[in-house]
Amino acid sequence: MPKLPIAKLGNPILRQVAAKVDPRDIRTYDMQQFIDNLIETMLDEPGIGLAAPQVSRSIQLVVMGCDGEDGFPRTVLINPKIVFYGPQQVENWEGCLSVDGLRGKVTRPSVVRVQALDRHGKSLDIEATGLYAVCIQHEVDHLIGKVFLDRMTDMSTLTQLPEFSKYWQHDPVPVI
Ligand code: ZN
Secondary structure, X not given: OOOOOOOOOOOHHHHOOOEOOOHHHOOOHHHHXXXXXXXXXXXXXOOOEXXXXXXXXXXXXXXXXXXOOOOEEEEEEEEEEEEEEOOOEEEEEEEEOOEXXXXXXXXXXXXXXXXXXXXXXXXXXXXXEHHHHHHHHHHHHHOOOOOHHHHOOOHHHOEEHHHHHHHHOXXXXXXX
């Protein structure tokens, strides 16, 4: 399956509000193929999340998944809506497949509850914490034309990749 080209910062599609997916279109061959392509592109990059606008398709669809200790299951969210934000805020490093070579600290609620449709059109209701919660918020932001840079409260943490591993931390930050 072809790997899809990633839209990079500056491409106006990343700043658009994505259109809702008509639930009747979810089970079509085209949509199922697109979801598989999106997942394959995410794994190939590699990233732990990818939103449809990041491959220049401005629809409300995101895929995510991450193996390992703070990992979370493979998730497809269609027309996601965050219905609850926990009261506690946490700071995490973020990076983005659409923003090459930069990392920055972003403060977000530590818990979110999201409702969406899955890739079969069934209702999903997920409460997420940790990296899963970060990933959901980062991806849902892509559907409203926001990138993590817009969410940074302290721009002095913005760092390029070689400086990140030199001055901040050795462990790489998963890109979303
Ligand atoms: Zn991103």
